[in-house]
């Protein structure tokens with residue numbers, strides 16, 4: 001992991017980013033520490049380097065976007081990670097959120113449908129020195145059966161509903177966070193399974209994500 005230090009010219013920018021995310025109401029210390037440590041400049045296209053530490057979403061190619069850091073922070077905080085979890089992420093994108101998750105949990109399995117994005121994310125994660133992640137190219141609405149069950153699942157694309165395979169791959173006391181809505185606007189939603197097996201949904205925040213495309217997402 002690239003640590004802040006005298007040779008790291010972005011450390012001051014990261015400290016400012018942590019402050020602005022904190023001001024937006026995120027209190028989870030592990031998440032704030034991760035934002036202070038992950039070199040976001042490695043995950044954005046070179047032309048956008050100047051904006052790497054602003055709390056804004058940015059285009060990452062293939063028609064996709066890296067979300068606002070405060071949005072990642074809210075979503076990860078809702079998972080209430082303690083550092084011991086096996087996490088499934090759907091929609092690797094740039095790999096930045098994967099990196100944040102990797103610092104807050106034990107292992108991260110991440111699925112991305114666009115091969116070029118998966119390749120770039122793997123290389124940025126390696127450059128950042130993050131090893132406890134695996135990236136698979138595929139349809140994440142099907143989950144990743146090989147490593148189920150997951151203590152936490154984070155979907156970073158907007159979905160019409162919770163894909164059934166993700167519920168099936170969630171550990172009994174697991175937490176799933178997913179933006180649910182239409183293609184234009186969604187509600188970031190915390191999904192848990194009650195003792196009687198009922199699926200419980202609680203709204204976390206309003207959100208605007210790119211569409212989750214696949215078997216259990218939007219079609220075409």
Ligand code: SAH
Nearest residue numbers: 066091093094097112113140156212213214
């Ligand atoms: N967390 C990412 C956000 C990327 S945007 C980041 O920090 O950069 C959402 C991503 O979900 C896109 O990369 C898109 O290609 C991907 N995606 C959409 N549908 C998917 C699916 N069914 N399976 C896996 N990835 C999907």
